[in-house]
Amino acid sequence: MLGIRKAAVPAALCALAFGGSAVAADDNGVGELGARGIVREARDAFGTAGSMHARMTGEGLPDGIPAAWDLRLDDRGRCTGRVWLKPGKAGVEVLRQGEDLWLRPDAEWLAVKFPGLPADVRKALLDGTYLHVPATHPAAAEVAQFCDLDALRGQMRQFPAPTAGTPLDKGGTATVDGTPVVDVSAEQGGTENHVYVATEGTPYPLRTTSTTDDGTMALTITMSEFDEPVTVKPPPAGRTIDLGVAPG
Known part of the structure; x- marks a missing residue:
């Protein structure tokens, strides 16, 4: 879900324009770490989040694959x-x-x-x-x-590269929705992956991007509102049709 493989269904990718960075009063120290340290902190923080707001946009995806979603989800289904x-x-x-x-x-x-x-x-x-x-x-x-938040966590544990031996590159600073971030990238199977990690507050990964080397496919996932309540109000029975009544 967080990266593109040419032989598989793509899942999460990338925003290409970011604003300038600034030194924050509550800097969390992640920006001083090396690339692997930054990724480790981001994975740990992401793994403890009980909910989030996640937005995905994609370009050049195969027919039938969602081009975008905007969802609030939690670990209670x-x-x-x-x-x-x-x-x-x-x-x-x-x-x-x-x-x-x-x-x-x-x-x-x-x-x-x-x-x-x-x-x-x-x-x-x-x-x-x-x-x-x-x-x-x-x-x-x-x-x-x-x-499925657990599935998203599993993908994040393999991003920006699923294997320990894959080189990671620490990039520069930027902002995602006004929050300072640091960029870590990796090249994996014909795809360039980036993760942008917050350098103030909790070091959540705020954006992941993936772009195939030939530029034909791209995906961006932006994440925010961690640990905010998710409220679902099921529709009344009179406003629902069971799938058994509506054959597909």
Whole structure:
């Protein structure tokens, strides 16, 4: 989810423009470490976060793979936000609580993911009714995976490079959403990966980016609002359609 492999589904990538850095009064000392020390601190901090707001944007991704998502998720199986198959369209609202997933799609998302829906079911969904599916159902797995904080932690443990022997490069300083960060990068399997780690406060990774060497694919994940509460209000039963009623 945090990097691109040419032979696999891409998952997380990169913002290319950042502002200037500044010395913070509550500098956490991470900027003084070497590249591996910075990555170690970022992984440790990320592993303790109980929730976050994560935003992904991608370019040049294969058809059917989400081009963007904007989700708030926690380690108790709660998740809320939106996923888009194309930039700004073919979107679906997502609500997850444990193993239950509710989806409220737009017309283009329905046409791609559930082209065979009966007309009455399609109309109900486009009028604001939610499709209720188990999070483990194949039709929901693509969306549900982005709501899995444990999976995101696992990806972060392998970023910006999954092997200990891969060289890491410490770059310069920048800002992500106004917070000073330091950049660490690695080249892995035809992809250049970057992680931008906060140099003030808790050393969370605030952004990860990946770009294939030929420039055909790119991904950016930006993370914020760590340990903030995630509230999910399931829709009332009268506003849901079970997947068993809506064959895919």
